[in-house]
Amino acid sequence: MEINIKPTYKQYLVWDKLFNDYTKYIMFGGGAGGGKSWLICDWLIYMCFKYPGTKWFLGREELKRLMGSTFITFCKVMSAHNISSELWKLNGQYNYIQFLNGSRIDFLDMKYLPSDPLYERFGSMEFTGGALEEVGEIHFTGFDMLKSRIGRTLNLEYNIPSKILLTCNPKKNWAYFLFYRPWKEKKLDKDKCFIQALYNDNEYTAKQYRDNLSSMSDKVLKQRLMFGLWEYDDDPSRLFEYDSIIDMFTNEAKRGLKYCIVDQSGRGKDRTVITLWDGLFIYKIITMKEGISMQELDKILRQEQIPRSKCLVDEDGVGFGIVKDMTGIKGFVNNASAIKSTRKPKKEKDQEKIETNYANLKSQCWDTLANYVNSGKIGIYKDIPTEYKELIIEDLDHIKQTNMDKDQSFRVTTKEDIKEEIGRSTDCGDTLMMRMMFVLKDRIKVSFAFC
Ligand SMILES: Nc1ncnc2c1ncn2[C@@H]1O[C@H](COP(=O)(O)OP(=O)(O)OP(=O)(O)O)[C@@H](O)[C@H]1O
Ligand SMILES: [Mg+2]
Structure with a gap:
């Protein structure tokens, strides 16, 4: 079977990082329509088929939104690559995709639960690697826990470096101070990288996204999603700078x-x-x-x-x-x-x-x-x-x-x-x-x- 991946230039830069020995955490995006979800699906599908028996995760703050957005993209990517639906199957009850060759992708609900503040529910899981969508919505502890769960399924056998691919829109949470700000100041740690991709970096849908984003009336949202602006100040009622x-x-x-x-x-x-x-x-x-x-x-x-x-x-x-x-x-x-x-x-x-x-x-x-x-x-x-x-x-x-x-x-x-x-x-x-x-x-x- 051959999967013919046609990445945008920015997606290509990420692919490069996904296979090196030193970048562990790759953050991609920083605006709407840059090709974030497509890249995640391309990567996970490629890895699952190439390395039978490997185990991956795909998480978002709310499982329902993951199934309603990224999973839809996942199906599109599968059909764009002409991959037969006989080779993989969604288990809707336990939220995972099982591939015929033994590989698997678990869909994770990353919601913060007061009854599980340390995300111990993921504590015994063992993954090869994985991806998190929209990390601006995800608690740091969730990401922190998953960092310790990768590199644990067939990484040594196949020589697969353990990685987490993160996507984001501008949001001042840990994604800002761990990735964006150090990236801007050229002080990012060697194990992390940020690749900015806005709507115009994705030639597949640039025009369509430009039209939609231009018509947005919420100024702050437009600055964030269209122009990738992180340092916006949207709320004068906030007490702290x-x-x-x-x-x-x-x-x-x-x-x-x-x-x-x-x-x-x-x-x-x-x-x-x-x-x-x-x-x-x-x-x-x-x-x-x-x-x-x-x-x-x-x-x-x-x-x-x-x-x-x-x-x-x-x-x-x-x-x-x-x-x-x-x-x-x-x-x-x-x-x-x-x-x-x-x-x-x-x-x-x-x-x-x-x-x-x-x-x-x-x-x-x-x-x-x-x-x-x-x-x-x-x-x-x-x-x-x-x-x-x-x-x-x-x-x-x-x-x-x-x-x-x-x-x-x-x-x-x-x-x-x-x-x-x-x-x-x-x-x-x-x-x-x-x-x-x-x-x-x-x-x-x-x-x-x-x-
Ligand atoms: N490598 C690719 N090959 C083919 N089509 C692509 C590729 N990357 C992106 N696209 C096209 O661009 C569209 C937008 O990409 P995608 O959904 O990944 O963007 P996004 O950054 O996740 O958007 P949003 O911010 O709305 O979540 C896709 O639906 C697809 O049509
Ligand atoms: Mg998306």
């Missing part, structure tokens, strides 16, 4: 007293997150699947030499018990009234400080954190695991002011709205927000001292 969030991981923040901030799991929180601070610098993050016990917290405080008066635990969930039973520990209640203070306006042009009326303590702390982050005052240790880094970036990037146009007290997005958007609670980000309670209390002490 994206670049300032990223800067935290290289900032040298002011050091001082040590603090321990605990966000307990339970009541919709997926895990317990503890951030340890030296002044405004986070030097360690600890996470636990379950809630933290008093003994465990006491041990951390002793080890880190952090006084109890500098330890803050959220009181909304199961943290309530600890705050009540551990003398000296402080409690944080989201809906408590704001601490009386002044808020610096986000835009420099609004010169005077506005006496802001906050809906609650949580909104006040988020706003204070945004001012601190946007002015480069918060730092985070360099070797933070990528999983936590990704969580912090995503958490902060989703915090918005909800009532911008109304003459009401300042309020941020509710927990429920965020959960709806990102499928989980902002546990990591919450500990940064809670740290601001000490900042606000210190501010008040300083203003009393001046009286």
Whole structure:
């Protein structure tokens, strides 16, 4: 059997990377219609036929959308290559394609499940390699887990280098800071590559896509999908500037007293997150699947030499018990009234400080954190695991002011709205927000001292 592949020039560049010894993760696309899905199908079909018995995955955030889009392309590619439908079969019940020669492609639902935050459902799978569609929608932990599952089926026997092919549209998540930004700055690690392909790089459908994309009325979407623009700023209600969030991981923040901030799991929180601070610098993050016990917290405080008066635990969930039973520990209640203070306006042009009326303590702390982050005052240790880094970036990037146009007290997005958007609670980000309670209390002490 012969498969006659006719790649576009950009697809050809990817094919080159798919067979070298050093590129492990190849990101392709960055706009609509660049030939992303076709390339994935061409590659998987070619590998399945050429290497009998190999095992591949094809994942997307939602399985239903994978079946409704990439699988349709898959069938088109099969017929474009005149491949008989007798040689392969879809198993719709278990979502895989079985080839007559023993090769197989598993369709993976990459959705984040609070009951499986570490994607342990893929933990025992063994693949030769695979592809992920639209990684802007996929959680980093899902990708991270799959990285450890490739190179495990017949790679040695056939000498197949283990690879993951990723496709994307511009989105500021891990795809941006792991691939796009380093690519733009020419600092991409050797094991990764990004090949940009926009609609006009795909001669097969350039005209059709140009007509469709040109007629889009949503300006931001058009910038992203037609021109491949990643650094768009689409939402003025966002509190945090994206670049300032990223800067935290290289900032040298002011050091001082040590603090321990605990966000307990339970009541919709997926895990317990503890951030340890030296002044405004986070030097360690600890996470636990379950809630933290008093003994465990006491041990951390002793080890880190952090006084109890500098330890803050959220009181909304199961943290309530600890705050009540551990003398000296402080409690944080989201809906408590704001601490009386002044808020610096986000835009420099609004010169005077506005006496802001906050809906609650949580909104006040988020706003204070945004001012601190946007002015480069918060730092985070360099070797933070990528999983936590990704969580912090995503958490902060989703915090918005909800009532911008109304003459009401300042309020941020509710927990429920965020959960709806990102499928989980902002546990990591919450500990940064809670740290601001000490900042606000210190501010008040300083203003009393001046009286
Ligand atoms: N190598 C190829 N050989 C033949 N046709 C191709 C090839 N690559 C792309 N095409 C054509 O271009 C069309 C668009 O490609 P594809 O669906 O892969 O783009 P995409 O980047 O996934 O688009 P979208 O952003 O809409 O998901 C395909 O339907 C197919 O007609
Ligand atoms: Mg596609």
